Amino acid sequence: MPARAILTGFCLAVTVLFAVMLVEMMIPIGKKADFSLICSEYLSKMEYLNGLPETEKQQLRQKLEAAGFRGIVIAGTASAPKGSMLTLSVQVTCSRQDVVGLFIRNARETRMCYEKSTVARKIYN
């Protein structure tokens, strides 16, 4: 009887572990969505400011840090003539605890990259 209780407990633990592992597979997708959302907000700002001023760059960095990203590298067109292409390139590292084996959790780092281009707003009056 004790053997059976131990086995049932083990099976239950394995099932829960699988469920946790599968749920954790969704986390990077959510993190990437958050990251893209923050970056696209600043790309829209770049579109009407005709570039990414230093103050906006610092704000973007703070926002990304607040969202839990580390190792932030931001490169964006600081200023561009109206009607020309603007590019925002952001790289971040996202670290999280992941199930890597049976009852083993390890820290894992994922590098995420955002690189998009838009046009500096040109207004015809």
Added chain:
Amino acid sequence: MKKVQWPEKYIIRRRQGFAPEDLFPGKRGSMPMDVVLTGGLVIFILLPLFAVILEHALLLAVRREISDALDMSCLAVYESIDVPEASSGRVTLDAVNLEEVFRLYLQANLSLDENLAPLSAGSLLQGGLIIRELDVLYGEDGETCSLGNPVRRLTVHAVVAGSYATGLFERAIFGGEGIRTVMVHRDVEIPDDRREAGL
């Protein structure tokens, strides 16, 4: 010593109601069966369930990426505004230049080559992108786009189809080539100060 036979009403039954072992009296399952049932639960219920959820999350992520790129590409068509026409009060877009600009920004934002095929194996869109519709609507007299959305101002209407690789689970469980196509439609208004001021 004589054994007392208690009347039925004084006997406390251990258990009331139905239990699985009632079907097979004296048989309470076995340890190998527990292992098989746990394996079955993981393989036939947990994995397919999460495969479906993961696929849906992946689809939403791809759709959002294409949608963002499409927004930026549609906005970028300012570049194709016909300047002499604009100076005389009419904002029109040069159709040939418009498509060039639109393609250029799609390429830049989705890592595509000039034929809108993926630049590298790690690209988001494994099967490339196809521009199904690209049109400029001036929003006159209750105009609607081809998909029925009302247009009130100068708007770029675009419909694209992108193919992406499905997750490993879907290929393993449901089979198939592992490529799925998603259609994205955007109607993006072009800022027009003159029109907004009613001039």
